[in-house]
Amino acid sequence: MARDRHILGVLVENRPGVLARISGMFARRGYNIHSLAVGPTEDDAVSRLTIVVGTEAVQLEQIVKQLNKLVHVLKVIELGDDAVARELQLVKVDAGPETRSQIIEIADVFRARIVDVGLDTITIEAAGNPRKLEAMVDLLRPFGLREFVRSGTISLTRGSRSISDGTRARMRRVV
Amino acid sequence: MRITGAEAVMRTLEALGVDTVFGYPGGAIMPAYDTLLDAGIHHVLVRHEQGAVHMAEGYAHATGRVGVCIVTSGPAATNIVTGLTDAMMDSIPVLAITGQVASTAIGTDAFQEADVTGITMPITKHNELVRSADRIRDAIKEAYHVARTGRPGPVLVDLPKDILNATVEWEWDPEVDLPGYRPTVRGHGRMLREALELIGSSRRPVIYAGGGLVRAGADAELRAFAERLGLPVVTTLMARGVIPDTHELAVGMPGMHGHYAAIRALQEADLLVVLGARFDDRVTGRLDAFAPHARVVHVDVDPAEIGKNREVDVPLVGDVKVVLGQLLELLDDLAAKGRGDESVPDAAAWRDHLRTVADEHPLRCEQPDEGVLKPQTAIRAIHAAWGDDAVYVAGVGQHQMWASQLIPYSRGRQWINSGGLGTMGFAVPAAIGAKVGLGRDVPVVAIDGDGCFQMTLQELATAVQHDIPVAFCVINNGYLGMVRQWQTLFYEDRLSQVALPQDLPDLMKLADAYGIPGFRVERVEDLAATVEKAAAITDRPVLVEFRVDPDEMVFPMVPSGASNDEVVESAEEWHARRLAAANVGGE
Numbered sequence: 001m002a003r004d005r006h007i008l009g010v011l012v013e014n015r016p017g018v019l020a021r022i023s024g025m026f027a028r029r030g031y032n033i034h035s036l037a038v039g040p041t042e043d044d045a046v047s048r049l050t051i052v053v054g055t056e057a058v059q060l061e062q063i064v065k066q067l068n069k070l071v072h073v074l075k076v077i078e079l080g081d082d083a084v085a086r087e088l089q090l091v092k093v094d095a096g097p098e099t100r101s102q103i104i105e106i107a108d109v110f111r112a113r114i115v116d117v118g119l120d121t122i123t124i125e126a127a128g129n130p131r132k133l134e135a136m137v138d139l140l141r142p143f144g145l146r147e148f149v150r151s152g153t154i155s156l157t158r159g160s161r162s163i164s165d166g167t168r169a170r171m172r173r174v175v
Numbered sequence: 176m177r178i179t180g181a182e183a184v185m186r187t188l189e190a191l192g193v194d195t196v197f198g199y200p201g202g203a204i205m206p207a208y209d210t211l212l213d214a215g216i217h218h219v220l221v222r223h224e225q226g227a228v229h230m231a232e233g234y235a236h237a238t239g240r241v242g243v244c245i246v247t248s249g250p251a252a253t254n255i256v257t258g259l260t261d262a263m264m265d266s267i268p269v270l271a272i273t274g275q276v277a278s279t280a281i282g283t284d285a286f287q288e289a290d291v292t293g294i295t296m297p298i299t300k301h302n303e304l305v306r307s308a309d310r311i312r313d314a315i316k317e318a319y320h321v322a323r324t325g326r327p328g329p330v331l332v333d334l335p336k337d338i339l340n341a342t343v344e345w346e347w348d349p350e351v352d353l354p355g356y357r358p359t360v361r362g363h364g365r366m367l368r369e370a371l372e373l374i375g376s377s378r379r380p381v382i383y384a385g386g387g388l389v390r391a392g393a394d395a396e397l398r399a400f401a402e403r404l405g406l407p408v409v410t411t412l413m414a415r416g417v418i419p420d421t422h423e424l425a426v427g428m429p430g431m432h433g434h435y436a437a438i439r440a441l442q443e444a445d446l447l448v449v450l451g452a453r454f455d456d457r458v459t460g461r462l463d464a465f466a467p468h469a470r471v472v473h474v475d476v477d478p479a480e481i482g483k484n485r486e487v488d489v490p491l492v493g494d495v496k497v498v499l500g501q502l503l504e505l506l507d508d509l510a511a512k513g514r515g516d517e518s519v520p521d522a523a524a525w526r527d528h529l530r531t532v533a534d535e536h537p538l539r540c541e542q543p544d545e546g547v548l549k550p551q552t553a554i555r556a557i558h559a560a561w562g563d564d565a566v567y568v569a570g571v572g573q574h575q576m577w578a579s580q581l582i583p584y585s586r587g588r589q590w591i592n593s594g595g596l597g598t599m600g601f602a603v604p605a606a607i608g609a610k611v612g613l614g615r616d617v618p619v620v621a622i623d624g625d626g627c628f629q630m631t632l633q634e635l636a637t638a639v640q641h642d643i644p645v646a647f648c649v650i651n652n653g654y655l656g657m658v659r660q661w662q663t664l665f666y667e668d669r670l671s672q673v674a675l676p677q678d679l680p681d682l683m684k685l686a687d688a689y690g691i692p693g694f695r696v697e698r699v700e701d702l703a704a705t706v707e708k709a710a711a712i713t714d715r716p717v718l719v720e721f722r723v724d725p726d727e728m729v730f731p732m733v734p735s736g737a738s739n740d741e742v743v744e745s746a747e748e749w750h751a752r753r754l755a756a757a758n759v760g761g762e
Binding site for chain 2: 012013016017020021024025028058061062065066068069070071072073074
């Protein structure tokens with residue numbers, strides 16, 4: 001069942017509970033979230049979420065519309081296949097004196113960084129697209145994975161355009 | 176000038192033009208109730224918080240204004256959850272103000288604490304837990320604005336007690352600043368033209384009119400548009416009356432218990448012009464068999480409704496009143512260019528066909544001349560007595576379907592009921608709220624079932640205490656009639672937990688206990704005279720009980736999950752079909 005994956009960029013007002021509103025809407029309507037990352041933007045009053053959803057195109061349209069109905073959501077865009085998409089991964093792998101150099105070699109191939117070396121483990125930090133990170137984990141697995149953690153995807157479109165183009169004009173209405 | 180947060184609540188409501196609130200006091204909201212004493216706001220004291228929110232809904236339904244309810248924290252706030260959900264489903268503008276424990280106590284499981292914004296997040300259009308006194312004014316103002324604009328709905332503002340007691344600098348500012356909230360009001364020009372082109376080239380067009388038309392107050396625009404192009408109109412449960420049932424283009428109600436001709440109109444149509452409706456499953460039946468020949472023009476203020484259940488040929492996002500106005504203007508422009516006829520479909524044969532179908536398939540009810548009273552007859556008598564000026568408010572179940580089918584409605588907002596959520600117990604409080612909003616001159620009649628009535632009958636005390644003269648009509652068949660009907664039809668008549676003894680309680684003694692006149696009709700020959708007597712009482716609440724035939728079932732009926740093509744018009748037809756199906760299976 002090859003479900004499509006779509007990356008959504010969502011600008012929201014930086015208010016308490018906004019993440020709960022969004023995750024609650026996904027849960028309530030039965031939409032599937034692969035990953036979700038949230039962080040600040042160039043504007044203090046605005047946060048940006050990157051949501052990776054697994055769904056067909058028809059449902060994607062409905063998801064975008066439902067997101068747009070949330071009062072604190074300012075803008076929703078879909079990031080296409082050509083967008084820059086990155087995840088951050090930390091991997092703690094078993095490493096004795098005889099395997100340490102091989103592991104470091106693998107890290108080098110993936111342009112990952114060694115962030116901690118212990119007596120019997122190495123911790124590696126890698127950023128990249130999900131496929132690259134998975135490939136690295138596959139190569140490290142035979143050495144013995146202690147644990148690994150990966151962030152949700154964050155993503156930007158290529159070129160000069162910005163998600164916030166056009167959202168600066170604030171609406172003021174008389175009741 | 177510095178005032179308390181509680182005073183800011185009242186001043187904001189006053190500045191917004193709120194003159195009536197429905198509510199119930201308690202610990203956390205007490206500062207607001209103290210300032211209420213000095214505010215120019217009429218407060219209706221209910222008997223249960225669910226009553227407050229349904230009254231706010233009834234008020235909003237009947238008047239088009241925002242209904243406001245105020246309750247305290249914890250159990251009071253959870254008691255309004257059903258009403259908020261109801262308002263969400265039926266797009267009713269409601270502002271709910273709830274007290275909350277002091278902000279310093281939030282998260283400690285304090286007395287009467289509940290996470291009310293968390294609980295109501297999926298059942299409100301928006302909500303806010305106010306975290307400082309200087310947000311009170313804007314939070315309430317924004318809530319009011321969000322409730323009434325775009326697709327209307329309930330909005331909740333949660334006010335911690337310490338914030339109500341804090342002081343704040345007061346100045347009124349009518350502007351609203353919500354950068355993420357921009358409902359589209361006007362329809363897109365190209366889509367408007369495409370809609371008219373599709374209509375002009377259709378042969379079997381139908382307007383599928385929904386509750387959005389009532390919310391928008393678009394009766395006149397709908398009528399003008401339908402008449403101009405000669406389009407037959409079906410009105411959903413939420414839109415009954417938005418075109419008068421006596422109008423020659425009105426075909427009645429579609430859906431599970433709709434009028435036969437209205438169901439057929441949708442199934443046979445080659446074009447649906449959907450106005451403020453949302454392809455609810457109770458209208459469509461099995462979705463993939465619904466209106467199989469029809470292309471679709473869909474007008475809705477909520478873009479998420481367009482394409483949600485049914486693919487659309489021409490989407491038109493906008494306020495349906497405004498969009499209809501634009502379409503009428505466009506027709507004027509075309510007429511001025513001598514192209515007025517292009518959009519008028521060649522549908523005379525279709526209109527004749529629908530009239531024939533309607534004539535050949537009337538609603539059926541065999542009422543003997545004396546003795547047993549059929550519920551349908553009772554409802555016809557209610558309409559005869561209270562008339563076309565009255566507003567009718569129903570609960571949920573058989574009585575609701577009969578009241579929707581049988582009363583010829585003449586305007587939007589004349590028929591108030593719980594459609595999307597199907598909330599039993601809606602009628603009594605909603606009728607009280609409607610009457611408060613409409614005032615002395617418009618009679619308000621609650622048509623309720625005996626099951627529904629017992630869910631909210633405590634609000635009779637509210638009607639008495641506040642002198643709100645609603646006529647409460649209870650169609651008493653001693654059963655949860657609609658559940659019983661399903662058990663009869665789909666569960667081999669195995670009746671499970673549906674009997675509600677007709678004498679329990681004795682409704683005449685109940686009327687007596689509340690100090691209001693009570694009337695009971697048991698036989699059809701007594702019907703007219705008794706109802707007339709009850710309807711003559713206009714200065715105080717009155718309770719009328721109709722003891723009706725418990726075996727009567729609502730038809731037509733599209734069995735749940737079946738195609739609209741499988742509509743059944745009577746119990747006899749149902750049994751004959753079952754028998755035929757069994758015989759086929761046996762061979």
